[in-house]
Amino acid sequence: MKTISKADKKLIKKINTVSILKTIREYGPISRADISKTIGLNPATVSSIVTNLLKNKSIKEVGIGKSSGGRKPVLLELNSDELYVVGVDVGITKVTTGLININGNILNKTTIDFKDKTVETIFEAIKSSIYEVIKEHDKNFNNVIGIGMGVHGLIDTERGMSIYAPAFNWNNVNIVDTFKKEFNVPVLIDNDARVMALGEKWFGYAKNSKNFVLLNIGTGVGAGVFINDALYRGNNFGAGEVGHIKITDENIKCRCGRYGCLEAMVSGRAIVNRFIKGLEKGRTSSLKDRLKTSDITSLEIYREALKGDLLSIEVLKETGKYIGIGISTIINTLNPSMILIAGGVSKAGDFIYDEIQNTISKKSMNNNLKNVYIGETKLKDNVGIVGAGSLIIKDIFSI
Amino acid sequence: MKTISKADKKLIKKINTVSILKTIREYGPISRADISKTIGLNPATVSSIVTNLLKNKSIKEVGIGKSSGGRKPVLLELNSDELYVVGVDVGITKVTTGLININGNILNKTTIDFKDKTVETIFEAIKSSIYEVIKEHDKNFNNVIGIGMGVHGLIDTERGMSIYAPAFNWNNVNIVDTFKKEFNVPVLIDNDARVMALGEKWFGYAKNSKNFVLLNIGTGVGAGVFINDALYRGNNFGAGEVGHIKITDENIKCRCGRYGCLEAMVSGRAIVNRFIKGLEKGRTSSLKDRLKTSDITSLEIYREALKGDLLSIEVLKETGKYIGIGISTIINTLNPSMILIAGGVSKAGDFIYDEIQNTISKKSMNNNLKNVYIGETKLKDNVGIVGAGSLIIKDIFSI
DNA sequence: TGCACTTAATTTAGGAGTCAAAGAAAGTTG
DNA sequence: CAACTTTCTTTGACTCCTAAATTAAGTGCA
Numbered sequence: 001m002k003t004i005s006k007a008d009k010k011l012i013k014k015i016n017t018v019s020i021l022k023t024i025r026e027y028g029p030i031s032r033a034d035i036s037k038t039i040g041l042n043p044a045t046v047s048s049i050v051t052n053l054l055k056n057k058s059i060k061e062v063g064i065g066k067s068s069g070g071r072k073p074v075l076l077e078l079n080s081d082e083l084y085v086v087g088v089d090v091g092i093t094k095v096t097t098g099l100i101n102i103n104g105n106i107l108n109k110t111t112i113d114f115k116d117k118t119v120e121t122i123f124e125a126i127k128s129s130i131y132e133v134i135k136e137h138d139k140n141f142n143n144v145i146g147i148g149m150g151v152h153g154l155i156d157t158e159r160g161m162s163i164y165a166p167a168f169n170w171n172n173v174n175i176v177d178t179f180k181k182e183f184n185v186p187v188l189i190d191n192d193a194r195v196m197a198l199g200e201k202w203f204g205y206a207k208n209s210k211n212f213v214l215l216n217i218g219t220g221v222g223a224g225v226f227i228n229d230a231l232y233r234g235n236n237f238g239a240g241e242v243g244h245i246k247i248t249d250e251n252i253k254c255r256c257g258r259y260g261c262l263e264a265m266v267s268g269r270a271i272v273n274r275f276i277k278g279l280e281k282g283r284t285s286s287l288k289d290r291l292k293t294s295d296i297t298s299l300e301i302y303r304e305a306l307k308g309d310l311l312s313i314e315v316l317k318e319t320g321k322y323i324g325i326g327i328s329t330i331i332n333t334l335n336p337s338m339i340l341i342a343g344g345v346s347k348a349g350d351f352i353y354d355e356i357q358n359t360i361s362k363k364s365m366n367n368n369l370k371n372v373y374i375g376e377t378k379l380k381d382n383v384g385i386v387g388a389g390s391l392i393i394k395d396i397f398s399i
Numbered sequence: 400m401k402t403i404s405k406a407d408k409k410l411i412k413k414i415n416t417v418s419i420l421k422t423i424r425e426y427g428p429i430s431r432a433d434i435s436k437t438i439g440l441n442p443a444t445v446s447s448i449v450t451n452l453l454k455n456k457s458i459k460e461v462g463i464g465k466s467s468g469g470r471k472p473v474l475l476e477l478n479s480d481e482l483y484v485v486g487v488d489v490g491i492t493k494v495t496t497g498l499i500n501i502n503g504n505i506l507n508k509t510t511i512d513f514k515d516k517t518v519e520t521i522f523e524a525i526k527s528s529i530y531e532v533i534k535e536h537d538k539n540f541n542n543v544i545g546i547g548m549g550v551h552g553l554i555d556t557e558r559g560m561s562i563y564a565p566a567f568n569w570n571n572v573n574i575v576d577t578f579k580k581e582f583n584v585p586v587l588i589d590n591d592a593r594v595m596a597l598g599e600k601w602f603g604y605a606k607n608s609k610n611f612v613l614l615n616i617g618t619g620v621g622a623g624v625f626i627n628d629a630l631y632r633g634n635n636f637g638a639g640e641v642g643h644i645k646i647t648d649e650n651i652k653c654r655c656g657r658y659g660c661l662e663a664m665v666s667g668r669a670i671v672n673r674f675i676k677g678l679e680k681g682r683t684s685s686l687k688d689r690l691k692t693s694d695i696t697s698l699e700i701y702r703e704a705l706k707g708d709l710l711s712i713e714v715l716k717e718t719g720k721y722i723g724i725g726i727s728t729i730i731n732t733l734n735p736s737m738i739l740i741a742g743g744v745s746k747a748g749d750f751i752y753d754e755i756q757n758t759i760s761k762k763s764m765n766n767n768l769k770n771v772y773i774g775e776t777k778l779k780d781n782v783g784i785v786g787a788g789s790l791i792i793k794d795i796f797s798i
Numbered sequence: 799t800g801c802a803c804t805t806a807a808t809t810t811a812g813g814a815g816t817c818a819a820a821g822a823a824a825g826t827t828g
Numbered sequence: 829c830a831a832c833t834t835t836c837t838t839t840g841a842c843t844c845c846t847a848a849a850t851t852a853a854g855t856g857c858a
Contacts, residue, residue: 004418004421004422004425004437006414006415006418006438006439006440007410007411007414007415007418008411009408009411011406012406012407012408012410015406015410016406019403019404019405019406022403023403026403038403039403039404039405040404041405154766164766211633211634223732225732225733227626227627227631228626228627228629228631230627232626232627233734234733234734234767235609235610235734235735235736235767235770236734236766236767236769236770237734238731238734238767239732239733239734240732240734241731241732241734241767242731242732243731244731245728245731245732246646246727246728247645249647249649250648258761325645328644328645329728329732330732332637332640332641332642332643332644333622333624333638333639333640333641333644333728333732333733334624334631334633334638334732335633335634335636335637335638335639335640336633336634337634362657367553367562367635367637368633368634368635368637370635371634371635372634
């Protein structure tokens with residue numbers, strides 16, 4: 001009950017333009033006549049707006065369709081040759097950057113590791129990665145309509161700042177201004193899990209999902225929450241901090257200072273810790289012969305589990321159980337249509353997924369469980385960069 | 400990405416009409432000129448729309464304001480003398496019904512107990528309670544623009560049915576059709592906790608809150624979730640089923656069949672059970688002298704706690720701790736700006752609230768906790784009926 | 799091949815709604 | 829009481845959509 005806003009004729013045109021763009025995106029290649037039928041908008045209006053869109057190169061004519069007994073239709077498509085975005089996935093140890101067209105196709109991709117985590121080092125890595133990906137495709141930035149970035153931690157999307165990024169030890173670092181100045185295009189940032197959710201919404205499994213959650217389980221644990229077809233950020237950009245919900249009374253300390261948090265039980269670090277604790281308790285494992293304790297990673301535990309190592313399998317199954325409890329909480333609270341899992345753990349395969357499913361069916365209210373899909377992302381390793389790029393792409397389709 | 404809709408001039412007019420109504424609601428009594436300044440809409444446009452609204456009696460002129468150096472303004476207000484709604488709160492043992500005007504004022508209120516929980520009995524109670532409240536104010540239903548109802552359990556708001564109401568043992572009971580036929584006005588229903596949240600949004604503490612949660616703790620435990628200024632119902636109307644999130648490893652069985660659910664630890668029943676278990680363990684309590692074991696209720700435990708009974712105090716504090724864990728989960732997941740607590744437990748005062756606060760500050764991510772208000776509702780015992788009525792009222796202010 | 803019928807896209811005339819400017823109504827101020 | 833202010837309405841222009849007519853380009857059958 002705060003902002004009360006008016007509407008004028010420009011709003012109508014904007015709404016109808018976006019409707020036409022959405023229709024072309026979803027059903028294209030498509031003729032003007034079919035757009036008119038799909039939206040219910042008068043053919044004359046469609047013609048007029050399409051003319052504008054062709055003029056500003058948002059769309060293009062891509063040939064002639066089949067006649068259905070009369071004049072052949074002219075088919076329209078989004079202009080993927082002229083509408084590029086840059087998507088930047090700022091990870092804990094490296095930055096991955098992609099040049100992406102409006103259809104979500106990756107034209108070029110590069111990764112740069114950074115040694116230290118100062119603002120300067122990471123900004124420099126981001127900058128050169130962007131110049132790298134555009135070099136061969138659009139070196140003058142003519143067709144790049146914007147840059148999107150996903151960064152871990154708490155992000156103020158309005159002021160374009162990292163409020164708090166634990167892994168970098170950043171506090172109130174302005175990110176957007178630097179890159180806007182450097183590249184002279186719109187720059188948008190958001191939290192990594194949220195950006196991944198956006199990617200799956202625009203180009204992944206969640207296309208037709210109004211309400212879903214992307215759970216990112218890696219070094220940390222976070223969720224991107226989609227509600228009513230929109231990213232939900234919460235009151236202070238803190239929605240989806242599910243890494244710190246309590247899932248057990250066990251006395252495992254989380255880096256947040258409390259005990260029994262989801263993150264303390266299922267992050268990559270947590271998996272390794274439980275494995276090592278198993279060894280200390282006298283359990284045997286073939287992984288112990290292969291690696292020093294300090295070299296054990298969750299990925300290695302997964303590899304060993306595939307070979308049949310009992311301790312590895314047990315640790316992964318436990319992890320699945322804990323994730324299941326967390327997911328159960330999310331389902332009961334939000335009743336989403338799907339839960340997509342990203343991050344390192346998502347690769348640990350059926351050891352984890354089976355156990356998640358077992359736990360869920362035991363713990364969820366029946367009705368919320370109906371039709372809820374739980375599984376990997378469609379975009380896999382590219383979910384970060386495609387999602388980041390989607391921050392820009394979605395704005396083209398927004399009022 | 401499903402429904403792609405067009406916009407025409409009627410949409411503009413509808414938007415502007417609603418904007419004017421909202422402005423009158425929020426700032427009224429207010430002049431046409433001030434409405435124009437508030438919204439940024441042209442004075443001529445405001446005049447034209449106001450004329451329509453006066454004609455259809457949605458608003459009324461309520462006198463002349465003070466001059467600020469020129470012609471005196473004509474002040475406008477919502478027409479609370481002609482815009483009534485009926486709000487029905489269908490509880491577990493009784494139905495409470497109110498006649499409410501557009502400003503949320505209760506003109507009349509009645510309660511009817513029902514002996515059994517058959518559809519016929521409860522429908523009959525609802526029906527007579529409605530006739531009762533309108534009798535003296537608007538016996539011909541001239542000014543009642545609709546009936547809203549809050550019912551526990553899972554509600555299909557689109558088809559107007561109770562999908563599942565555990566306390567009544569209802570499955571797929573159509574509610575709306577019956578009363579629409581009987582009273583010939585729009586009838587809307589929703590889940591009880593959700594309806595309460597709506598009431599606090601329109602007439603309570605949550606007026607200026609975009610994102611908040613109302614936690615209803617009584618016989619069952621449920622939440623009404625407001626996101627982006629709208630009720631969030633989830634994918635199958637199941638959002639806010641927080642009664643069945645796991646908050647402890649303790650082996651307390653919930654009626655849903657699982658263990659350690661929030662509801663199993665904090666519902667009225669759960670409080671009583673823990674108290675009795677305390678007695679069985681040999682603890683003493685002054686309440687034991689006053690009541691038979693089978694007559695103990697959570698309200699009596701609260702009363703005894705006020706008198707200083709140690710076991711009662713302990714049980715309530717434990718309850719506060721468990722609620723705190725649940726709220727902590729909600730805050731970390733949804734980052735709301737406030738959590739309002741309704742239902743029987745909300746009356747148990749500071750024994751519970753203090754403990755909730757203690758638990759939260761220990762368990763919540765710092766940033767999500769910032770500015771989060773946790774407390775009782777403003778509408779108190781009327782939150783159910785006012786909320787139910789708001790189901791109708793909100794539609795007047797919606798596009 | 800030619801004519802009737804279809805379908806696609808554009809042009810044209812007209813209507814609905816907002817806006818800016820001017821005017822009418824009703825006050826205040828010195 | 830004249831000059832200025834403020835409120836509200838009227839008027840005409842402008843924008844954007846719609847329906848109908850027109851142009852463009854087919855198909856299909858005799």
